[in-house]
Amino acid sequence: MLAVARPIEGDSLLNRASAPATPARRPPVIEAQGLQKSFVVNGKRLAVFENMSLSIAQGDFVSIVGPSGCGKSTLLKMISGLETPSGGDIRFQGAPVTGPADGMIYVFQQYTKSIFPWRTVLENIEFGLSSHKNMPRALAQEKCREYVQLVGLDGYEHHYPYQLSGGMQQRVVIARALICEPAVLLMDEPFSAVDALTRALLQELILKIWSDIELTVLFVTHDVEEAVFLSSQIISLSRAPARIHETVAIDLPYPRDQIATRAAPRFAELRKLLFSGIFLQEKGLAPEALVRGES
Numbered sequence: 001m002l003a004v005a006r007p008i009e010g011d012s013l014l015n016r017a018s019a020p021a022t023p024a025r026r027p028p029v030i031e032a033q034g035l036q037k038s039f040v041v042n043g044k045r046l047a048v049f050e051n052m053s054l055s056i057a058q059g060d061f062v063s064i065v066g067p068s069g070c071g072k073s074t075l076l077k078m079i080s081g082l083e084t085p086s087g088g089d090i091r092f093q094g095a096p097v098t099g100p101a102d103g104m105i106y107v108f109q110q111y112t113k114s115i116f117p118w119r120t121v122l123e124n125i126e127f128g129l130s131s132h133k134n135m136p137r138a139l140a141q142e143k144c145r146e147y148v149q150l151v152g153l154d155g156y157e158h159h160y161p162y163q164l165s166g167g168m169q170q171r172v173v174i175a176r177a178l179i180c181e182p183a184v185l186l187m188d189e190p191f192s193a194v195d196a197l198t199r200a201l202l203q204e205l206i207l208k209i210w211s212d213i214e215l216t217v218l219f220v221t222h223d224v225e226e227a228v229f230l231s232s233q234i235i236s237l238s239r240a241p242a243r244i245h246e247t248v249a250i251d252l253p254y255p256r257d258q259i260a261t262r263a264a265p266r267f268a269e270l271r272k273l274l275f276s277g278i279f280l281q282e283k284g285l286a287p288e289a290l291v292r293g294e295s
Helices: 011-018 072-080 121-128 137-150 164-177 196-212 226-229 263-281
Strands: 028-041 043-058 061-066 087-091 102-105 184-188 218-221 231-237 243-248
Touching: 011 263, 028 072, 028 218, 043 072, 043 087, 043 218, 061 226, 072 087, 072 102, 072 184, 072 218, 072 231, 072 243, 121 137, 121 164, 137 164, 164 196, 164 218, 231 263, 243 263
Parallel strands: 061 218, 061 231, 102 184, 184 218
Antiparallel strands: 028 043, 028 087, 231 243
């Protein structure tokens, strides 16, 4: 299990920002080969994935985007071990994924259903720790306070969820996930239920955490701009039965800034590239139609 709250020596985000456009790749932490998934709906087989393969490098921030219903969340659940593929092989740190794997933590979209309303901020975070480790109460509470500070909830340790805003509740969920010291954080539309300003603040928070902790993030979102702002790489899926339409390296420098990064011409280019392919598929056109100028 990777260490938490420890900078990656010699490979900070500032170093990555000045690195060549094609730096040496880290070893894969997640691999999927020949992945298949289908459901039976009204007596008919519905194929979500057929023979799809992917590889996620250790330490990357990878977003998954694509048309509605292409299976983004299903893919994340299969990688986490919460859902079983119909065929193919998924490996985490070289070992087959046959169920929820120690070292991967899943953050769900509906944060209100992820925390206990009868527990305080500190108690909710402590629950995450106690479910993975046994340690003396005093030491556990000290560690929990470290993660309260990490997500910017100082002074709210003894507040209950109903006393917090939506963004603050999601910070509790993130802290409870991180205190388990995962190697991989899986996030399924984690900021979609909050307002635009809170979403921007949470985006900055997760990038700061990613820069301070040796962590791989796999992030599902419908928002292409969010994916471009956060990611080191984006996987864009096709319509079901989904395949990888394109994998795009996001060559914007870190640290990212909500104003300067979004104003950069390269940000607009990347957003257009990804959004166009997805939008055309939503309209029922092949992504290649973009090249032919169809609308």
